[in-house]
Structure formats: C-alpha cells, structure tokens
Amino acid sequence: MSENQNPPADTSREVTVAPEAGTVVGPAERFTDPGVPEHKHRLTDTDPRAAKRAERTVTFLFVLSVLGTIGSIVAYIMVPPDGTTSGVRLSTLLLGLGLAVSLLGIGVAGIHWAKSLMGDREMVQERHPLASSDETRADAVRDLNDGLQDSGVVGRRGVLKGAFFGALALFPLAIAVPLIGSVGGDWNISKFKHTMWKNGTRLAIDPSGRPIKASDVTVGSVFHVIPETTEEFRETHEWITEKSKAVVLMVRLNPEDLRTDQSPEGETWSHEGIVAYSKICTHVGCPVALYEQQTHHLLCPCHQSTFDIADSAKVVFGPANRRLPQLPITVDDEGYLVAQDDFAEPIGPSFWERLK
Amino acid sequence: MSTATHDTKREAPAEPTTPVGKAADYLDQRTTIGVLVKEFARKVFPDHWSFMLGEIALFSFVVLIASGFFLTMFFEPSMALTTYEGEHPANMHGQLMSVAFSSTLEMSFEVRGGLLMRQIHHWSALIFMASIVVHMMRVFFTGAFRKPREINWIVGILLMILGLGAGFTGYSLPDDVLSGNGLRITDGVVKSIPLIGSPLSYFIFGGEFPGHHIVPRLFTLHIFVIPGLLLALIALHLFLMVLQKHTQYPGGGRTDKNVVGYPAAPVYVAKMTGNFFIIAGVLTLMGATMSINNVWNYGPFDPSPVSAGAQPDWYMLFLEGSLRLMPGQGTEWVIFGYTLPLNVLVPAVVIPGILFTFLIVYPFLEARVTGDKREHHVLDRPRNKPARTGLGVGFLAAFIILALAGSNDLIATHFGLSINSITWVFRILFFVGPVFAYYITKRICLGLQRKDRELVLHGHESGRIVRFANGEYIEVHTPLDEQERWLRVNYEAPAPLEIAPKTDARGVKRKGYASDKRWQGLSRFFYEDRVAPVSPAEVEAAHSHGEHDQLDGSERQAVEAGAGSTSREH
Numbered sequence: 001m002s003e004n005q006n007p008p009a010d011t012s013r014e015v016t017v018a019p020e021a022g023t024v025v026g027p028a029e030r031f032t033d034p035g036v037p038e039h040k041h042r043l044t045d046t047d048p049r050a051a052k053r054a055e056r057t058v059t060f061l062f063v064l065s066v067l068g069t070i071g072s073i074v075a076y077i078m079v080p081p082d083g084t085t086s087g088v089r090l091s092t093l094l095l096g097l098g099l100a101v102s103l104l105g106i107g108v109a110g111i112h113w114a115k116s117l118m119g120d121r122e123m124v125q126e127r128h129p130l131a132s133s134d135e136t137r138a139d140a141v142r143d144l145n146d147g148l149q150d151s152g153v154v155g156r157r158g159v160l161k162g163a164f165f166g167a168l169a170l171f172p173l174a175i176a177v178p179l180i181g182s183v184g185g186d187w188n189i190s191k192f193k194h195t196m197w198k199n200g201t202r203l204a205i206d207p208s209g210r211p212i213k214a215s216d217v218t219v220g221s222v223f224h225v226i227p228e229t230t231e232e233f234r235e236t237h238e239w240i241t242e243k244s245k246a247v248v249l250m251v252r253l254n255p256e257d258l259r260t261d262q263s264p265e266g267e268t269w270s271h272e273g274i275v276a277y278s279k280i281c282t283h284v285g286c287p288v289a290l291y292e293q294q295t296h297h298l299l300c301p302c303h304q305s306t307f308d309i310a311d312s313a314k315v316v317f318g319p320a321n322r323r324l325p326q327l328p329i330t331v332d333d334e335g336y337l338v339a340q341d342d343f344a345e346p347i348g349p350s351f352w353e354r355l356k
Numbered sequence: 357m358s359t360a361t362h363d364t365k366r367e368a369p370a371e372p373t374t375p376v377g378k379a380a381d382y383l384d385q386r387t388t389i390g391v392l393v394k395e396f397a398r399k400v401f402p403d404h405w406s407f408m409l410g411e412i413a414l415f416s417f418v419v420l421i422a423s424g425f426f427l428t429m430f431f432e433p434s435m436a437l438t439t440y441e442g443e444h445p446a447n448m449h450g451q452l453m454s455v456a457f458s459s460t461l462e463m464s465f466e467v468r469g470g471l472l473m474r475q476i477h478h479w480s481a482l483i484f485m486a487s488i489v490v491h492m493m494r495v496f497f498t499g500a501f502r503k504p505r506e507i508n509w510i511v512g513i514l515l516m517i518l519g520l521g522a523g524f525t526g527y528s529l530p531d532d533v534l535s536g537n538g539l540r541i542t543d544g545v546v547k548s549i550p551l552i553g554s555p556l557s558y559f560i561f562g563g564e565f566p567g568h569h570i571v572p573r574l575f576t577l578h579i580f581v582i583p584g585l586l587l588a589l590i591a592l593h594l595f596l597m598v599l600q601k602h603t604q605y606p607g608g609g610r611t612d613k614n615v616v617g618y619p620a621a622p623v624y625v626a627k628m629t630g631n632f633f634i635i636a637g638v639l640t641l642m643g644a645t646m647s648i649n650n651v652w653n654y655g656p657f658d659p660s661p662v663s664a665g666a667q668p669d670w671y672m673l674f675l676e677g678s679l680r681l682m683p684g685q686g687t688e689w690v691i692f693g694y695t696l697p698l699n700v701l702v703p704a705v706v707i708p709g710i711l712f713t714f715l716i717v718y719p720f721l722e723a724r725v726t727g728d729k730r731e732h733h734v735l736d737r738p739r740n741k742p743a744r745t746g747l748g749v750g751f752l753a754a755f756i757i758l759a760l761a762g763s764n765d766l767i768a769t770h771f772g773l774s775i776n777s778i779t780w781v782f783r784i785l786f787f788v789g790p791v792f793a794y795y796i797t798k799r800i801c802l803g804l805q806r807k808d809r810e811l812v813l814h815g816h817e818s819g820r821i822v823r824f825a826n827g828e829y830i831e832v833h834t835p836l837d838e839q840e841r842w843l844r845v846n847y848e849a850p851a852p853l854e855i856a857p858k859t860d861a862r863g864v865k866r867k868g869y870a871s872d873k874r875w876q877g878l879s880r881f882f883y884e885d886r887v888a889p890v891s892p893a894e895v896e897a898a899h900s901h902g903e904h905d906q907l908d909g910s911e912r913q914a915v916e917a918g919a920g921s922t923s924r925e926h
Contacts, residue, residue: 029891031845034838036609036616076468083444088465089647092472096644099472104637110630118623124609124616125400127601127733130504185563189554192547192564206660224660235437235452237568244540244565244659279660283684284544284700285565286537287662301664302541303680304765304775317776319679321688321699349544350688350697351554 036122044116054116058109065105072098189353193346195227195245197327202228203250203276203337209234212250214331217274222291223250225276227339245347247279247287248327250337251309253296259311269328271337276327277313278347281305283320285349298324322350401624402604402617406494408631412487414590415635416480423477423643424579430467432459433575435531435568442466445652453531453656456571460530460651476643481523483639485671488516492715496748498735500603501719502728508596511589513715518586523669525578530649531571534666536657540565541679548700566657605735606846608839612733665765674711677761678703681783707758714751725879726850739808740847742801743882750794757785798885805887808844812836812890813898849886853879 044051075094081087132140148154153161202211206224209231217223225248233239255273269275277298281288286302296310305320307313313324325347328340346354372381384390401407434455440448442458444465463470492512495501501509524542528535543565547553562569604610604617618624654663668676679700687699722744723729738745760767761782768775815833823829836844855872859865 029893030889031842031892033611033846034608034842037607037839081465081468083442083465085445088444088471091468092475093644095469096472096476096640100637100640100644102637103633103640105633107630107633107635107637110626110633112630114623114626114630118626120618120623122616123398123400123619124614125601127613127615129731130600180559183562184555184558185567185569187555187558189558192554207658226660237435237437240657240659241564241567247660284541284548284679284704286540286544287660289660289662290664301662301666301765302537303676304779305684315684318779319682319684319699319703321684321686321697349547349700350695351547351557352550352552352694352696353554354695355690355693 036124039121042116042120045120051117054112058113058117061105061109061112063105065102065109068098068101068103068105070098072102074098189351192348192351193354195342195347196229196242197227197246197339197342199339199341200332201339202332203248203329203339204228206247211336213335214271214274214337215335217250217252217337219252219254219273220293221252222293224248224279224289225250245280248276249279249288249291249298250274250276250329251291251296253310257296257310269326269340271329271331274329274337275309276329276337277307277309277324278327278343279324280348281320282315282322282324282347283318283349288324396598397621398619399598400615400617400619401602402610402615404605406498407602409487409491409494411628411631412635413484413491414594415632416484416487416639417586417590418632419480419636419639420477420484421583423473423480424583426469426473427463427477428579430459430463430470431529431575432456433529433572435571448652448655451656454571456529456531457651457656460532464652472640472643474643475646475648476639477526478648479642479646480639481526482669482671483642485516485519485523485669488512488519489671492516493748493752496718497738497745498603498605499732499741499744500735502732503723504600504731505596505603506719506723508593508600509719510716511593511596513712515586515589515593517712518582518589520671522578522582522586523671525574525582527669528574529571529578530651531657532651533654533657533661534651534663536566536659537662537666538668538672539570540659545679545700545704548697549705550694550696550701566659601733603733603735606737606843608842610734612731615733665769667763667766670759673762674755674758675704675708675762677758677764677782678707680764681758681761681779681786683783711751711755718747721878722882725853725875725882727853727879728850737847739801739804740849742798742805742885745801746794746798749797750790753793754786754790757782757789761786802885802887809887809890812841812844813895845889845891847889849888850883851886852876852883 044054072095075091075098079091079094081091131137203223203225204211204227206226209226209228211228212223212225226243227246229239252272252274258270258273258275279287279289281300281302283300283303283305286300288298288300288305288307290299290301291297291309292299296308297316298307298309298313299305300318300320303319305318306316307320307324308316313326315321315323325343325345327343329337330340332338372378380390432455436455437452438455438458440451440453440458440461442462442465443449445461448461460474464474465471495509495512524538528539543557543561546557546560549556557565560570560573561567562573601615602617604615607616610616655661667673682699682703684699687697687702689696689698736744761779764775764778764782767773768778815835818832818834820832821829822832853872853876855869855876856866858869
C-alpha cells in the first residue's frame with residue numbers, strides 16, 4: 001500500500017510509539033511486501049488416487065441430482081394433493097424435497113469439482129487507474145465543444161434555449177395531470193372526518209349485523225359493534241371502506257367505575273354505564289381490539305397504545321397522543337341501542353387538516 | 357469457447373473443426389465476440405468467503421423471479437368480492453373475500469406445487485434482504501466503499517431500498533387481515549406527513565382506505581416497476597464491479613495496483629453456478645419444510661379484527677419498533693389549527709431518514725476527514741479503522757434495538773415481562789446502546805491493533821522457558837514469518853487533518869478557517885486514537901532492548917539457537 005499522506009500531527013494522542021514526524025525516511029521506515037505466498041498443492045494435485053476419488057464423488061452428486069428430479073416427478077404423479085391441509089403439506093414436502101436434492105446435487109458437485117479438480121494456482125493481473133489518460137480527456141472535452149458548436153446553441157438568443165427547455169420541462173404535465181387527477185378518486189379528503197353513524201343508527205353486532213338491545217348488555221361484557229345496514233350493502237366495497245371508519249367497541253361498566261367527570265359530555269353520551277368508543281387507534285389506525293376487563297384498559301396490539309375505557313378512553317401508555325373518540329349513544333323506543341349522532345371529532349390517525 | 361477464440365485469433369487461416377469452434381467462429385464473424393471472450397475468460401477475481409454474500413443476494417433474486425413467475429400464472433390481482441367455493445381449507449368455505457385472496461387460496465390448495473412456490477418465494481424474499489444487509493456490512497467494515505466505489509455503494513443502497521419496496525408490495529398482495537392491517541399502518545403514516553399527507557393517502561388508495569384499487573396497484577409495482585428497476589440497478593452494480601475489478605483482502609503480493617486470484621473461466625464459472633444451485637436448493641428446502649404466511653389462518657381482510665403478536669417480515673421490524681417506542685404524550689402539535697403528529701412522523705419518517713442518510717453520506721464523510729483522494733483496492737481489516745468499525749457497530753446496534761422493539765410484545769409474552777417496562781428499557785437503550793456499542797467496539801479494535809504490534813515486536817509465545825546461569829527465567833518468543841508480519845504491519849493509521857493557521861503571514865484572517873476547524877474536529881473524532889503500524893526500526897529497537905536487559909555472551913547464543921529451533925518446529 002502506498003504511503004500515509006497525513007504525517008502524524010501533534011494533536012494526535014498516540015496510543016503507542018509511532019515513528020516521529022519529520023524523521024528521515026530510510027529504507028527501514030516500512031516493511032517490504034513479501035509477495036504472493038508460496039503455492040500449496042492440494043491432495044488431489046499430488047495423489048492421483050485422491051483425484052480419482054474426487055471425480056467419483058462429483059459424478060455421484062450429479063447422479064444424485066438426477067435421482068432428485070425423478071423423485072420429484074414421481075411424487076407429482078403418485079401423491080396428488082387431496083385438498084386437505086395435510087395432503088397439501090405432504091405434496092409440498094415431497095415435491096420440494098425432490099427439487100431440493102436435484103438442485104443441491106448440481107450445486108455441491110460444481111463446487112467440489114471447482115475446489116478439488118480445477119486449477120487453483122493464483123494469478124496476478126495488473127490494475128490500471130480508472131481515470132482515462134490526459135490526452136483522452138482533452139480529446140473528449142474538445143469533441144464535446146465541437147458538438148456544442150455544431151448544435152448552434154452557443155451564441156444564439158436565449159429565447160431558443162428557453163423555448164427548448166420549457167417545452168421539455170412542460171410536456172410531462174400533459175400525461176401527469178390526467179393521471180394524477182384520476183388516480184386519487186374524487187380527492188374529497190373531508191371524508192376522513194365523517195363516518196356513516198347518524199342520529200338513530202342502531203348499534204349492531206360485528207359481523208352478524210344483529211342490532212343490540214340495551215337489556216342484553218350485561219355489566220363487564222364487550223361488544224364489537226358496526227352500524228346497522230342492509231345485508232346487500234355489507235357485501236360491497238363501500239361497506240368495507242365505511243366499516244374501516246365506523247367500527248366501535250362497546251363496554252358496559254359499573255356506573256360507579258365510570259369517571260364521567262373527565263369528559264364534559266360523559267353523562268349524556270353513555271347509557272347506564274354502556275359506553276361506545278371508536279375502535280380505530282388514534283396513533284396509526286389499527287383496530288384497538290384487546291380489552292382487559294380488570295383494569296378497563298384497551299390495548300392496541302400493533303403498537304401497544306393503551307386507553308382507559310373507564311376514564312373517557314384517555315391514553316395511559318404508548319405512542320398514541322389522543323383519546324379514542326366516543327360515540328354518543330342512547331336507546332330508542334324499542335330498547336335498541338342507537339347512536340345520537342356521528343362522532344364529534346374525526347376518528348383514527350391524525351392528519352394535517354384534521355381540525356380545519 | 358476460449359480455445360475456439362484462440363483458434364480464430366492466432367491461427368486465422370486454420371478453419372475450426374469442432375462444432376463448438378464452428379459456432380464460435382460463426383458468432384465472432386458477426387459480433388466480434390472474441391474480443392469480449394479474450395477480455396473476460398481469464399479475468400482474475402480475488403477469492404474470499406465474504407465475497408459470496410452479495411452473490412447470495414443475486415441468486416435469491418433469480419429464485420424470486422423464477423418462483424414469482426410461477427405465482428403470476430395463478431394469482432389474480434383483483435379486489436372484486438367473491439364467495440369462496442373451494443372445500444379447502446374448510447374454515448374459508450363460503451366466506452366473502454376478494455378475488456386476490458381466493459386466488460391465493462386456490463394457488464395454495466388446488467395448484468400442485470403452488471404452496472411450495474409461494475413458500476419458496478417468501479423465504480427467498482427474507483433471505484434476499486438478509487444477504488443484502490450482511491453484504492453491506494462486509495462492504496462497510498472492510499472499507500470497500502472508498503474511492504472508486506462510492507457510486508456502487510449508493511447503487512447498493514438503492515437496491516436495498518428497492519428490496520424493501522418489493523417486500524412490502526408483495527407482502528400486501530394476498531389481501532389478508534395481517535397485510536391489510538400493515539397497509540392500514542402505512543395509511544396512518546402517510547396521513548401524518550404535513551401538508552400533502554391526506555392527498556397522498558388518496559393518491560395511493562384511489563380514495564379512502566382501503567378502497568378497491570390498492571391490490572392491482574401494488575401488483576403492478578411488485579411484478580413490473582420494482583423488479584425492472586432492480587434488474588437495471590443490479591446490472592449497473594455488476595458492471596461497475598467488473599469495470600473497477602473486485603477489491604481484495606490484504607496479504608502478501610496484494611497491492612492497490614494488482615489483483616490476485618483465480619480466473620473467471622473455469623473456476624468462477626463453476627463456483628458461481630454451483631453456488632446458484634446450492635442457494636436455490638437451500639431455499640427450496642426451506643420452502644418445502646417450513647410453512648410461512650398461512651393466510652388461511654388469518655382470513656380475508658376485514659377492517660375490524662386484528663391478531664395479537666402479529667409481526668411484519670423481519671426487514672420491516674425496525675420501522676415497527678420505531679413506531680412502538682415513540683411516546684405519544686405531548687408529541688402531537690397543533691400549529692395555526694393544522695395538526696403535526698410528531699408521534700408518527702418522527703419514528704416512521706425522520707428516523708429511517710436519518711439511518712439511510714448516514715449510509716449514503718458515510719463514504720464521502722470519511723474521505724473528507726481522512727483527506728483521502730486515492731483509489732483503494734486493498735480492503736481494510738476492520739480493526740485498523742477503529743472509528744469506522746465502531747460507528748458501523750453503533751449503527752447496527754440502533755437497527756437491532758429498533759427491530760427488537762418491534763417484537764416487544766413477543767418478548768413480553770415469552771418471558772412474562774411487563775410490556776411497559778420493556779418499552780421503557782428499549783426507549784433508553786435506543787439512545788444509550790449505539791453510543792456504548794461504538795465505544796466498546798472502538799476499544800476492542802484498538803486493543804487488537806496493540807496485540808498486532810506486540811506480536812510483530814516480540815513474536816508468538818512458544819511456551820519454552822529458558823533459565824540463565826544467573827537464575828533468571830525467560831520465555832522464548834518465536835518471530836513471525838514474513839507473511840504473517842506483513843498482514844499485521846501493512847496498514848495506514850491516518851492522523852487527524854492538519855489545517856492552515858487562522859491568520860496568514862501578514863496577520864490577515866483567513867477565509868474558511870471556521871469550516872476547516874469544524875472538519876478538523878470531526879477528523880479528531882475519527883483519528884485521535886491511533887495505533888501506528890510497527891516499522892522495521894522499532895523491531896530492531898525491541899531486539900536490541902532485549903539484548904541489553906536479558907542476554908549476554910554465550911547465554912544469548914543459546915537462546916537464539918533455541919528460538920531458531922522453535923521456529924523450525926513451528
């Protein structure tokens with residue numbers, strides 16, 4: 001390797017003794033390269049029997065590969081999957097093992113061949129600096145200048161150049177504008193702020209869609225809730241998108257456990273200890289599905305944001321910043337639980353225009 | 357081929373006689389391919405096991421393309437809703453699901469070898485990313501990113517980022533509950549971006565999450581755009597590698613001006629082909645024996661359910677962990693009525709941004725603080741660049757801590773610990789761990805360098821104790837042979853940059869002094885602690901030192917004879 005370009009500076013805190021800066025550079029300043037180590041012969045180079053043995057091993061491995069291929073095809077014919085999970089597993093295993101043996105046979109044979117029988121004498125080749133020679137560079141610069149002259153750009157009025165670059169810069173717009181215009185659907189981002197809950201929408205069980213009577217909700221029980229809709233609507237994409245915003249987790253607590261003083265609406269938004277909160281995490285939007293009855297804590301399994309259901313679903317741990325929005329509920333004439341209104345604030349993760 | 361080329365080149369009048377020779381002659385008369393063959397057939401490549409790591413990535417990519425081709429024959433990237441008519445798996449029969457999900461089930465249960473190919477494809481993706489990361493570690497710790505290979509280092513980083521993109525887009529295609537929740541997290545992260553977050557979410561999903569456009573869009577990215585870019589960049593990566601010739605490890609006869617190794621044909625042709633088949637075989641073995649991503653256990657996407665203990669693929673864990681660690685309290689700001697959710701923005705955008713920026717900037721930063729503009733083709737032993745090695749290990753520590761934090765729920769359930777305490781431990785570790793790892797690694801490197809000095813100056817302990825007539829005992833040390841000594845002395849220990857003084861000879865303040873001063877400070881951070889390689893003069897001095905202190909007259913001769921015989925035995 002070439003010499004160190006930085007002479008040791010005074011600032012360096014040398015850990016051990018190093019040659020002092022400024023000493024005369026003599027022949028003993030650095031060790032000399034001993035050159036490429038002496039070549040060592042392999043057993044297969046010196047012993048013909050070992051070479052023969054290696055040859056046989058390589059042949060055997062290639063034959064093994066052929067057997068693997070045959071095995072795989074036999075497995076394909078003899079063991080058709082019967083459709084059950086275990087049948088599929090067996091077929092996968094046999095096909096895969098056959099293919100693996102077929103591939104590994106070739107691979108190991110190739111490597112063994114290269115390592116034991118092919119020449120292993122190290123060769124030395126020169127490297128050349130990657131930069132091209134000075135003449136080549138000068139020629140290249142001259143050629144570019146000639147080309148520039150020939151193009152007629154130099155010395156022409158700026159208007160031509162401006163028109164040229166302007167046209168090039170603008171033409172992608174003719175493709176991008178219609179593409180971008182259509183790719184985002186209707187671009188109506190205010191949809192983030194509303195769900196399909198309305199005054200009078202019944203709370204229904206997810207996924208059956210059966211409405212819930214307040215009298216069926218016992219203290220301590222948890223319900224995964226969706227808004228009541230028709231069965232046909234629940235087989236559409238619109239439903240999946242709406243459901244993504246509208247899912248609710250409903251719990252009935254002992255009224256004395258409920259700390260209604262925390263939220264101004266508290267008393268009027270719940271019904272006899274039944275509270276309903278958006279199930280979409282205010283962090284990045286996972287469904288907050290793990291409820292712990294003892295502590296009234298609701299945990300998001302994605303990033304462990306923890307909310308206290310008894311205390312207006314405020315954050316007690318984790319990366320979420322805001323409490324879960326509460327769905328104001330009451331009962332209708334027939335005793336079914338219904339929403340009073342949509343959520344008072346946008347559900348789910350925060351976004352730039354959230355409060356606008 | 358090469359013999360045929362020699363035929364046409366050297367004995368031009370002689371007509372080729374063998375079929376191969378004739379074919380080669382036919383091609384050469386039309387394409388000048390003989391020039392290429394002459395250039396590359398016996399081109400020398402250095403040999404080392406660690407040069408195989410990038411090859412693993414390359415060959416897993418080939419396996420990905422082959423198995424992916426198989427999968428596209430059966431996968432239908434449509435979100436149209438359908439009722440699953442298949443009898444198996446029984447728990448899915450009669451369920452409403454997207455065509456994407458039902459075709460994934462049919463591919464697994466009806467198509468012979470379909471499940472095998474799915475599992476090979478998934479395992480290959482995991483190994484692809486793992487081998488890229490390990491290959492990058494090799495390149496980083498040996499300084500292979502130095503001039504002239506900075507461009508190829510950046511190409512490599514782009515390949516890694518594209519690999520992440522390929523993994524993410526592929527993972528989400530089956531439209532199952534697990535990947536659907538992954539997409540939902542992505543949507544939440546995208547929404548957190550100031551100003552453009554909400555429109556960007558619409559741009560990605562073609563409306564509100566999840567809509568019915570995302571699977572076909574991801575499919576196009578996954579099988580066309582990203583693989584196309586990957587192929588182009590892999591070609592560039594390999595082209596630059598061949599053009600610049602491969603780096604080599606230090607050793608006798610290996611310099612920045614030569615390349616020592618074996619010829620491409622036949623040794624590397626055989627080794628690389630063999631390696632490809634071995635990697636394909638191992639990936640097939642994994643696909644055959646280890647089930648992965650059994651989507652029928654999760655079910656089709658539904659925005660309501662979520663499973664506890666769900667993990668993304670390993671290469672996404674660091675992002676997941678980063679999201680989990682960020683405390684939420686007080687980190688969502690409202691400015692003029694606009695919401696800035698730093699609790700999402702910082703862990704999901706800023707932290708990965710810092711990690712990737714470090715990787716991209718590092719080669720240029722190191723060249724600047726070293727004051728180094730030369731070409732390097734001989735690799736560094738990691739111990740000989742203590743600050744670089746320390747920084748690399750610190751970086752890895754940060755990455756691993758984030759990835760572990762992405763599994764904090766599994767750690768909690770497996771070891772029966774409180775998830776809150778684990779999260780707090782990781783929060784602190786994320787800041788302390790990398791610094792600690794840097795410091796410890798640097799000290800280990802300096803220690804190893806001192807050990808090298810010690811060995812060169814005094815040789816190996818031979819275990820032979822000699823007693824002198826005056827009763828003194830010494831242990832005979834065996835001097836190093838010249839190959840081993842060369843390995844331990846043949847390196848550079850750069851010193852911190854020296855800068856011109858603040859004022860010139862006439863006392864006028866120099867422009868750019870403040871900037872120089874800052875670079876010097878950074879340079880000190882890198883090179884203040886240095887262990888210089890041993891010079892022959894020092895070895896000389898060490899020996900004469902020994903003569904004065906320990907030996908005189910006949911005793912010295914006895915010891916030297918003893919040492920000589922030891923080295924012969926050695």
